[in-house]
Amino acid sequence: MRVVMKFGGTSVGSADAIRQVAQIVAESRHDHEVVVVVSAMNAPDLRTTDTLIAAAKAAAEGAGDATALAVPRLLDLHMRAAAELASPDECAALEPELRAMLDYLSDLSRSIAVLGELTPRALDLFSGLGERINARLIAAALRGAGLDAVAVDATGLIVTDDRYGNASPLMESTRERSRQRLLPLLERGTVPVVTGFIGATQTGVPTTLGRGGSDYSCAILGSALDADAVWFWKEVDGVLTANPKVVPEARTMPRLSYGEMGEMAYYGANVLHPKTVQPLVQRRIPISIRNTFNPSHPGTVISSEPGNGTAKAVTAIKEVSLITVGGPGMLGLAGVAARIFAAVARAKSNILLISQASSEQSVCLVVPRSEGAAAVFELRNELAGDFSAHDVEHIEVLEHVVIVAVVGSGMRGTPGIAGRVFGAMGEAGINIIAIAQGSTENNISLVVADSDGDEAVRVIHRSFALSIPAPIIR
Ligand code: ASP
Numbered sequence: 001m002r003v004v005m006k007f008g009g010t011s012v013g014s015a016d017a018i019r020q021v022a023q024i025v026a027e028s029r030h031d032h033e034v035v036v037v038v039s040a041m042n043a044p045d046l047r048t049t050d051t052l053i054a055a056a057k058a059a060a061e062g063a064g065d066a067t068a069l070a071v072p073r074l075l076d077l078h079m080r081a082a083a084e085l086a087s088p089d090e091c092a093a094l095e096p097e098l099r100a101m102l103d104y105l106s107d108l109s110r111s112i113a114v115l116g117e118l119t120p121r122a123l124d125l126f127s128g129l130g131e132r133i134n135a136r137l138i139a140a141a142l143r144g145a146g147l148d149a150v151a152v153d154a155t156g157l158i159v160t161d162d163r164y165g166n167a168s169p170l171m172e173s174t175r176e177r178s179r180q181r182l183l184p185l186l187e188r189g190t191v192p193v194v195t196g197f198i199g200a201t202q203t204g205v206p207t208t209l210g211r212g213g214s215d216y217s218c219a220i221l222g223s224a225l226d227a228d229a230v231w232f233w234k235e236v237d238g239v240l241t242a243n244p245k246v247v248p249e250a251r252t253m254p255r256l257s258y259g260e261m262g263e264m265a266y267y268g269a270n271v272l273h274p275k276t277v278q279p280l281v282q283r284r285i286p287i288s289i290r291n292t293f294n295p296s297h298p299g300t301v302i303s304s305e306p307g308n309g310t311a312k313a314v315t316a317i318k319e320v321s322l323i324t325v326g327g328p329g330m331l332g333l334a335g336v337a338a339r340i341f342a343a344v345a346r347a348k349s350n351i352l353l354i355s356q357a358s359s360e361q362s363v364c365l366v367v368p369r370s371e372g373a374a375a376v377f378e379l380r381n382e383l384a385g386d387f388s389a390h391d392v393e394h395i396e397v398l399e400h401v402v403i404v405a406v407v408g409s410g411m412r413g414t415p416g417i418a419g420r421v422f423g424a425m426g427e428a429g430i431n432i433i434a435i436a437q438g439s440t441e442n443n444i445s446l447v448v449a450d451s452d453g454d455e456a457v458r459v460i461h462r463s464f465a466l467s468i469p470a471p472i473i474r
C-alpha cells in the first residue's frame with residue numbers, strides 16, 4: 001500500500017515527539033511505501049510559524065534586527081532535537097544548512113525594514129521557512145532511526161497560483177512534478193520527508209497554502225501520488241461524537257463518510273476542513289485521523305462508506321447571531337429572499353443557517369456574531385423601501401444563541417430522528433428558537449439560547465446513546 005502521512009506541529013514539537021514519529025514511520029515502512037509530510041515545529045514555548053511571521057511584521061515596522069532574537073532560538077530548538085535524534089555527523093552537516101537558511105531571513109528582514117513594507121510574497125518566504133528547516137530535521141531523525149529518508153521541499157512539487165499567503169494548487173502540474181520527483185524515491189525504498197504548507201508558482205516563486213495548510217499539502221500529495229490511504233497524525237484518537245469538554249462520555253467514531261465529515265467541519269480544530277481534503281474525496285482515497293501519542297488506536301477512517309448508525313455526532317457553533325427579517329408584505333413578494341441574501345453578502349458576512357416557514361412572513365438567518373452588526377446595517381439599507389411600504393416591519397437580532405447540529409448520513413430516510421431530537425429537547429425543557437434541515441437529511445440544526453447550548457448537546461448525545469458504539473451491520 002502507498003501511504004501519505006502528515007504530522008502536525010505538535011506531533012513534531014519536541015525530541016520525544018519526533019522519536020515517536022520515527023517509530024511510527026519505521027513501523028509503517030515495514031508494510032507500506034511511505035511519504036511523510038511535516039508541519040513546522042510547535043514546541044510548547046516556541047511556535048515556529050508564529051515566531052517567523054512576528055519577525056517579518058516587526059521588520060516591516062522598521063526593526064532591522066527583527067530576527068535577532070528569533071533566529072538563535074529557532075536554531076537552538078531544532079539543533080537541540082537533532083542532537084538527541086541524529087548522529088554527530090548528521091548534526092555537523094545540518095547546523096550550517098539551517099543557519100544559512102535562517103541567515104537569509106535576517107538579510108531579508110533588513111531589506112524589509114529599509115523598504116518599510118512587507119508584501120504577501122515576502123511574508124511567504126518567512127512563514128514557510130519553519131517547514132523547510134523541520135523537514136531537514138525530521139529526515140535526519142529518521143535516518144538516525146535507521147531509515148533511508150530524504151528531505152524534499154514542496155516548492156519543487158506543489159505548483160500553485162500566485163495568491164501569496166493563500167495559494168491554490170494547480171493539480172495537473174503538481175501531479176506531474178510530484179510523481180517525477182517522488183516515485184523514484186519510493187521505488188528505491190526511500191522515505192521522502194516533504195515540507196507541508198508551501199508550494200511555488202509556475203515560475204518558482206515560493207508561496208504558502210494558508211495557515212494550517214500542511215493538511216492541504218498532504219491531501220494534494222496523496223491525490224497526486226494516487227495514495228491508497230492518507231493518514232493525518234494528530235494529538236487525538238480521531239473524530240469524537242461530541243466535544244469531550246461538554247460531553248465527558250464522548251467517544252471516537254470508527255467510521256465517517258466524506259459528507260459527514262464535511263457537515264462536522266465546524267466542530268473544532270480536529271476535523272479536517274472540506275476544502276483541504278477535496279483532492280482526496282475526488283479520488284475516493286480513504287483518510288484516517290490517528291493519534292501520534294497513541295498509535296495503536298485505529299482512529300477514525302473517513303471514506304465514501306458511511307458506516308453504521310443514524311445520528312452520529314452532535315456539534316455546536318458558538319458566538320453566532322440570529323437575524324430575523326419579517327413583515328406581512330413578505331408573503332408572495334418575489335425576490336425578497338434574494339435581496340436579503342445579497343445584502344448579507346455585501347456585508348461580507350457568511351450565512352451559517354437559513355430558515356423560512358412556508359407562511360413566508362419571516363426569514364431568519366444565522367451569521368457569526370462578529371459579522372451581525374454589518375449584516376443588519378446592509379439589510380436596513382436594502383429594505384428601506386419595503387419598510388416604508390410596511391411590507392417589511394422588523395429586523396430583529398438575537399445575539400446570545402448557538403447552533404446545535406446533529407450529524408449523520410444514516411438519518412436520511414429514517415423517520416423519527418427529528419421527533420427524537422425535539423422530544424429530548426422538550427423533556428429537558430430547552431426552548432428551540434429556530435430549526436433547519438437540508439434535504440440531504442444528514443444534518444438537523446437547531447438554534448437555542450447560549451445558556452442552553454451545552455445542555456442541548458448533552459441531551460441529544462444521551463438520547464441517541466452516542467457513547468455506545470452502533471452495532472456493526474454487515
Ligand atoms: N505551519 C503552518 C501554520 O502554522 C502550517 C501548518 O501547521 O499546517 O499555519
Ligand code: MG
Nearest residue numbers: 008009039212
Ligand atoms: Mg498547524
